[in-house]
Amino acid sequence: MPRRIFKNLVIAAAGPLPGQLTVDSLRQWTTIRKGVFIEGFDEHVTHLLCTREQFNQKLPRIKEALARGKQQHIVHCDWFEISAVNDKKQPERDYSMRNILAKQNAAKRELARIEKGKREGERAVNTNLFHIYIDREFFSYQIDINRDDDEKGELGQRYTLYLWESNAKPHLYWFTAKFMKKKGDSQPSFHRPSPCSGPWRREMDLFMDFFRIKTGIEWQDRVLGQKTMPKSFFQYSPPIGGKPVGRRLRFCYDYCLEINAQQRGLPWPPIEESVEANDEEAAEAKDEEIAEDIDEDAVTELQSQAMDVCAHDAIPVDEVYFESNSQSPSEFSVKDDDEESRVSGDKIETEEYVMSQEVEEMEEGEEVPKQPQSGVYLM
Structure with missing residues (x-):
């Protein structure tokens, strides 16, 4: 059983084809390979078969297919025959008559370019060389x-x-x-x-x-x-x-x-460039002012936040006393048990508080007792 290599294809012929490619054989070979062959020609045709002579003569069906663009393949009849014999659909580009036409046009353009170069060489310089x-x-x-x-x-x-x-x-x-x-x-x-x-x-x-x-x-x-x-x-x-x-x-x-x-008595730099430069300078100055305003606002906001945090975290210390020398230097007691955790968590503020008390006593002329040699550490 032949493979369905022509499935979903609608094939037609531009004219009488050579050899065994008669209308009946084309219809039979296309049908058993799940394709459709029609004797007419319309927009539903996907592949139009022709010979080189028919394409050069530009038969009516070929002209119509060329006018419709690349949606219809114009292929040499060898494409159909080789595909059927090998039971494998061949690439259309190898048999496309459009490609042959493009090559012919390219050859014509190259020949025209050479001839033009020769004519230019008679008057000036041969552009081919x-x-x-x-x-x-x-x-x-x-x-x-x-x-x-x-x-x-x-x-x-x-x-x-x-x-x-x-x-x-x-x-x-x-x-x-x-x-x-x-x-x-x-x-x-x-x-x-x-x-x-x-x-x-x-x-x-x-x-x-x-x-x-x-x-x-x-x-x-x-x-x-x-x-x-x-x-x-x-x-x-x-x-x-x-x-x-x-x-x-x-x-x-x-x-x-x-x-x-x-x-020439013209301004330098040109007026347009000067205007653009002034606009750029003004834009840069405006950006700097905006950046400064943003920085000032940010600093003010940070200061207010810091003051709020300090006011919230301030710890009043009523009385702090030290244990005997037998205890570890890092140990200390606070009379208010409820404030013990708060005092131990903020050693810096407690130390500042003690130092401020000493400064006040010195200003009043009182003698300040010296701190123990072992030192005091706030945990």
């Missing part, structure tokens, strides 16, 4: 400088400067620039001063020289001198928001921003 250079601080050497030419009415002029690094090692470098006369220009022009790639120092110098000519400022002054040149020059805006700004600045980044603000 080079990539954008990124320095050790993760700054990408692909920058934009912009200008609005009001005289010619060309708004949004832009140069994009590139420093390319070869995929192969040892690395070679290449500087190029792309110019767009206006925003959305479909036919940009390219500038490539070197006939071939070369060492980093040479191409980096070309990169910095081009930047200086177009912006009027040195590359190392790109942060210090931003937005300080006339509008006839191209303007460069360094990355913000914590993004890397590149190496080789004239001074440290924060100091460059401060000098730039002074040159």
Whole structure:
């Protein structure tokens, strides 16, 4: 008896299938394995069988299944035949026509990328062999400088400067620039001063020289001198928001921003940052005041509790006398038997009481008898 490998499955065919996979045989083999085969096609179908040719032709049932998404498996007819022969349901992913379509699309994209790189190589650099250079601080050497030419009415002029690094090692470098006369220009022009790639120092110098000519400022002054040149020059805006700004600045980044603000007559630190700093200081001062109030209240409460405890635990001692020397120094008697346990439990207050009595007698000029040498211990 075959295993129930097609249980809860509804199987259909996209068209005529090769070999022994006729409609009758498909229905019979599916039924004895507790599945359902239908000649039509609807949303209840879980597996649609087809061949590679039928899938490439995009038959109506295949188009409908593709439109419904991944809820319906589109599998090669070999999936059904191998599962039935081995009496074990095979994984759909190994026979999925969607995966085949995805691989085909990926191959097409890769081919298009290669062709695009070749076309770019004719005008600038072959992107199949080079990539954008990124320095050790993760700054990408692909920058934009912009200008609005009001005289010619060309708004949004832009140069994009590139420093390319070869995929192969040892690395070679290449500087190029792309110019767009206006925003959305479909036919940009390219500038490539070197006939071939070369060492980093040479191409980096070309990169910095081009930047200086177009912006009027040195590359190392790109942060210090931003937005300080006339509008006839191209303007460069360094990355913000914590993004890397590149190496080789004239001074440290924060100091460059401060000098730039002074040159442009702007407040430093910026107003927004000053307001935020003042808000933070005010919040900290308020927190300190609250903490001080809480501390004072806590101290007052603890003092009141201590006074209550002292008033509750104070023990009046009416008369204390010592036994004879034959008794142990730690033994003593109290005339009031009811107070014996209270006196023995609070030796400190009793001792203070005795000392206070001695002080009062000394103030009155009376002679105070000396304590016995053996000492007195309160238990």
